[in-house]
Amino acid sequence: ANELRQLVDTANAPIFGIDVDGNVNEWNEKTAEITGYSKEEAFNKPLVSTFIVPKLRESVQGVLDNALQGNETSNYELEFETKVNEIRYLLVNATTRRDPDGNIVGVVGVAQDVTESSKNDRAVAAMAHELRQLVD
Numbered sequence: 001a002n003e004l005r006q007l008v009d010t011a012n013a014p015i016f017g018i019d020v021d022g023n024v025n026e027w028n029e030k031t032a033e034i035t036g037y038s039k040e041e042a043f044n045k046p047l048v049s050t051f052i053v054p055k056l057r058e059s060v061q062g063v064l065d066n067a068l069q070g071n072e073t074s075n076y077e078l079e080f081e082t083k084v085n086e087i088r089y090l091l092v093n094a095t096t097r098r099d100p101d102g103n104i105v106g107v108v109g110v111a112q113d114v115t116e117s118s119k120n121d122r123a124v125a126a127m128a129h130e131l132r133q134l135v136d
Contacts (some may be wrong), residue, residue: 014090017097017108018047020068022061026108034090034113036083053087063075067094067107077114087114 006016009028017026025094027042034044035051042051052060056079063073073094080088088109 014040014111014113015108016047016111017106018064019106020104020129022048022064024050025106031111034082034088035080041083051080053081063092063094064107067096068104070096070104072096086113088117 008026011028011030014031014034015026015028015029016024019025023044024042024047024113026043026065027039032038034041037051045051048061048064050056059107060076060078063076063078066073073092076092076094078090078092081089091114094111094112095108095110096104097108
């Protein structure tokens with residue numbers, strides 16, 4: 001169990017989790033680094049209303065609700081709001097978490113920070129739009 005805890009804490013990917021009430025109960029070092037919120041600051045806070053940008057709260061809540069029903073989601077892009085009000089784009093796999101008896105006890109998200117590639121994609125799209133305007 002200690003080895004697993006250390007693996008999660010030191011993984012080079014953001015890993016966060018919620019309990020059945022939607023409150024943070026997993027927040028590894030990489031998630032803390034990306035968001036600017038320490039594990040202590042994040043724990044027991046409602047994930048969606050505290051850390052997700054307002055425009056995505058409903059859809060993210062839907063993904064989490066599905067995972068709490070056992071319907072997992074892969075490669076879902078969400079926007080985390082950092083402590084300094086920056087946006088970080090994360091590609092997340094939301095996985096149902098179960099106790100030893102198979103009861104659903106929460107959701108764990110394993111993510112990839114795609115902020116830089118997401119910024120580049122938006123810049124390219126904006127340039128393409130401007131070029132189309134010039135051509136038209």
